Amino acid sequence: xxxxxxxxxxxxxxxxxxxxxxxxxxxxxxxxxxxxxxxxxxxxxxxxxxxxxxxxxxxxxxxxxxxxxxxxxxxxxxxxxxxxxxxxxxxxxxxxxxxxxxxxxxxxxxxxxxxxxxxxxxxxxxxxxxxxxxxxxxxxxxxxxxxxxxxxxxxxxxxxxxxxxxxxxxxxxxxxxxxxxxxxxxxxxxxxxxxxxxxxxxxxxxxxxxxxxxxxxxxxxxxxxxx
Amino acid sequence: xxxxxxxxxxxxxxxxxxxxxxxxxxxxxxxxxxxxxxxxxxxxxxxxxxxxxxxxxxxxxxxxxxxxxxxxxxxxxxxxxxxxxxxxxxxxxxxxxxxxxxxxxxxxxxxxxxxxxxxxxxxxxxxxxxxxxxxxxxxxxxxxxxxxxxxxxxxxxxxxxxxxxxxxxxxxxxxxxxxxxxxxxxxxxxxxxxxxxxxxxxxxxxxxxxxxxxxxxxxxxxxxxx
Numbered sequence: 001x002x003x004x005x006x007x008x009x010x011x012x013x014x015x016x017x018x019x020x021x022x023x024x025x026x027x028x029x030x031x032x033x034x035x036x037x038x039x040x041x042x043x044x045x046x047x048x049x050x051x052x053x054x055x056x057x058x059x060x061x062x063x064x065x066x067x068x069x070x071x072x073x074x075x076x077x078x079x080x081x082x083x084x085x086x087x088x089x090x091x092x093x094x095x096x097x098x099x100x101x102x103x104x105x106x107x108x109x110x111x112x113x114x115x116x117x118x119x120x121x122x123x124x125x126x127x128x129x130x131x132x133x134x135x136x137x138x139x140x141x142x143x144x145x146x147x148x149x150x151x152x153x154x155x156x157x158x159x160x161x162x163x164x165x166x167x168x169x170x171x172x173x174x175x176x177x178x179x180x181x182x183x184x185x186x187x188x189x190x191x192x193x194x195x196x197x198x199x200x201x202x203x204x205x206x207x208x209x210x211x212x213x214x215x216x217x218x219x220x221x222x223x224x225x226x227x
Numbered sequence: 228x229x230x231x232x233x234x235x236x237x238x239x240x241x242x243x244x245x246x247x248x249x250x251x252x253x254x255x256x257x258x259x260x261x262x263x264x265x266x267x268x269x270x271x272x273x274x275x276x277x278x279x280x281x282x283x284x285x286x287x288x289x290x291x292x293x294x295x296x297x298x299x300x301x302x303x304x305x306x307x308x309x310x311x312x313x314x315x316x317x318x319x320x321x322x323x324x325x326x327x328x329x330x331x332x333x334x335x336x337x338x339x340x341x342x343x344x345x346x347x348x349x350x351x352x353x354x355x356x357x358x359x360x361x362x363x364x365x366x367x368x369x370x371x372x373x374x375x376x377x378x379x380x381x382x383x384x385x386x387x388x389x390x391x392x393x394x395x396x397x398x399x400x401x402x403x404x405x406x407x408x409x410x411x412x413x414x415x416x417x418x419x420x421x422x423x424x425x426x427x428x429x430x431x432x433x434x435x436x437x438x439x440x441x442x443x444x445x446x447x448x449x450x451x452x453x
Contacts, residue, residue, distance in 0.1 A: 067449055115403075122400035129396055133389035143383050146446050147397060150376075153438060154401050161404040161431050165411070 007203055014196045021193040029186040038102045043187055045095040047194035048088050049117065054198045055085020056120065056152055059127075063148030066141055075141035076213050078148055079131065080206040084198060086124045092117055112162035119158050123151035233318045237326030238333075241300065245334065250303065255296035255338035260345055262288045267349065277352045282413035286369070286406055288342055293335050293373050294381075294398050298391040300331060301381035314451050324378065324447040328440075332374040339366055354417065361416045365425065368432035369409040375436060376401055379443045382450045408432040 025043045032039035058081035066074035096114060097107050108114070127147045134140040179187075245252055266272070266284050304310040304327075313323050347355050355362075377398055384394040409432070412425035 067446075119400045119403050122396070126393070126396040126400065129389070129393055130383065130387060133387035133393055135388065139386065142449050142452070143386065146379070146383060146449060149446065150379075150401060150439070150442060153442060154404070157404045157431070157435050157438065161407040164427065164431070165407055 007200070010196060010200050010203070014193070014200050017189075017193040017196060021190050024186045024189055029183055030180050032183075035103055038099060041095050041099045043190040045092060045099060046187065047190045048092045048095060050191060051194045051198040052085050052088035052092055052117070052120075054195065055081045055083075055088055055202065056124065056155075057081075058202060059085060059124075059148050060152035063145035066145045067149075070138075072137070072141060072213055073210070075145065076209045077202075077206050078145065079128075080209045081202050082124055082127060082148070084202050084205060086121070086128070088198070089117055089121045089124070093121065110162075110165075112159060112165070115162045116155065116159045120151070120155065123147070123154065127151060230319070230322050234322040234326045234329070237313070237318070237323060238329050241326065241330035242333070244303065245300075245330075248303075251296040251299040251334050252337060254299050255292045255334060256341050258295055259288045259292040259338055259342040262291060263342070263345055263349055272350055274351065277350050278354065278417050279414075281346065281350075281352060281355065281417060282410045285342065285346065285413065286409045289335070289339055289369070289409070290373065290399065290402065290406060291395075292338055292342070293370075294377055294394055295391070296334055296338065297331050297374070297377035297381045298384065298394050300327070300334070301378070301385050302391070304382075305385045310451065320448040320451055321444055323451075324444060327378045328371075328374045331378050332370055335370040335374055336366070339370060358416055361425075362413060364429060365409055365412040365416070365432065368429060368436055369405050372405040372432060372436045372439065373402060375439045375443055379447060379450070382447070386450065404431055404435045408435070 025040050029040065029043065031037060059078045062074045062078035062081065066072075066078060093114075096117075100109060101107055127144055130147055131140055131144050134143055263284070266288075270280065270284075272280055272284075310323075314320070343355055343359070347353055380397045380401075381391075381394060384391055384397065387393055408428040412428040412432075415425045415428070
């Protein structure tokens with residue numbers, strides 16, 4: 001029950017933080033001189049990207065845990081986090097496109113960060129396709145754990161390879177000095193909000209998924225009993 | 228027999244099987260030829276642009292023909308659950324995986340040689356033959372990476388309901404670093420783009436190969452464990 005209380009506190013916290021975050025982004029943060037209001041997407045875009053990586057990171061760790069422990073609990077956590085990661089990465093690609101159109105004058109460009117996110121997106125689409133194509137529960141968990149592990153390991157290699165290939169993405173760390181201090185504060189708050197938000201929805205998704213898992217196992221037992 | 232003995236016994240079995248049935252290699256060879264023809268019909272390739280287009284076309288053909296052929300070799304293990312005989316024998320799964328990687332690598336290299344020769348003939352691009360010596364390193368490293376990932380994933384896909392259909396969806400995004408490394412180093416070797424050295428791309432290929440080989444070697448047993 002202690003876990004329940006923590007979840008509730010996090011939920012209340014995130015419900016308070018989200019509106020504040022949007023207020024900060026749209027009202028408090030100064031308008032960027034060159035890009036104008038479009039630049040405000042960037043507070044969401046970067047936060048969403050971090051959220052997506054959290055989702056995939058949790059998937060990666062839970063996949064390893066599943067192969068070690070052989071407990072479906074970990075597999076359930078893995079795909080719950082994977083779904084959240086996939087949703088956020090889709091939003092990253094969409095918000096990025098909205099930003100790129102006015103700023104870079106294109107909807108899409110083959111920049112390392114974009115390509116890495118897109119490739120990851122494809123890897124996790126494959127992950128869920130594979131899950132769908134296997135009906136046996138433990139086999140599904142084992143096979144998808146392998147994709148969960150190998151897919152995530154690809155991130156640094158793809159990133160490095162595409163970086164050598166070409167790059168025009170704005171570099172935050174280097175241009176950080178040029179950002180207005182207020183912008184940095186809004187950015188940090190947005191990041192924090194989305195980290196908590198991601199954790200909360202992974203927890204909620206996991207609880208639904210885990211309830212489903214238990215329900216199915218009870219139904220299976222009942223069927224076996226009747227036979 | 229030890230680890231090495233077991234591994235080579237399985238490689239020998241695969242080669243013998245392939246020599247008699249010629250299933251995987253014929254899929255790879257004919258598909259690569261077909262793809263080259265399709266490329267020629269859809270992209271206008273002439274003596275002016277052939278050297279610029281060659282790296283991309285070659286590696287796309289290697290990837291697609293390779294993945295289909297590798298799907299075939301794992302399917303032949305799945306038929307009649309033949310791999311279970313190996314699973315229940317004294318052979319450990321690491322040597323089984325290694326053997327599969329080696330035999331797939333050999334099939335891939337054979338297909339690549341065939342593709343290169345066909346490319347030279349179809350597109351009248353003799354330069355490719357003379358560049359074969361420097362190209363051998365990216366070809367070897369790239370194919371090894373393809374084989375490492377392809378062998379593992381083809382066993383995953385043939386165990387699923389969708390079968391080989393799902394294989395490209397799993398394989399292609401993961402091997403993006405190999406494609407980039409392979410295409411870029413081939414481009415540098417053929418066209419000397421910007422006076423770059425292919426060394427850094429070969430390094431990427433090597434890092435990918437080592438990383439994925441070690442991890443796949445550990446993970447492979449979880450596929451077979453039924």
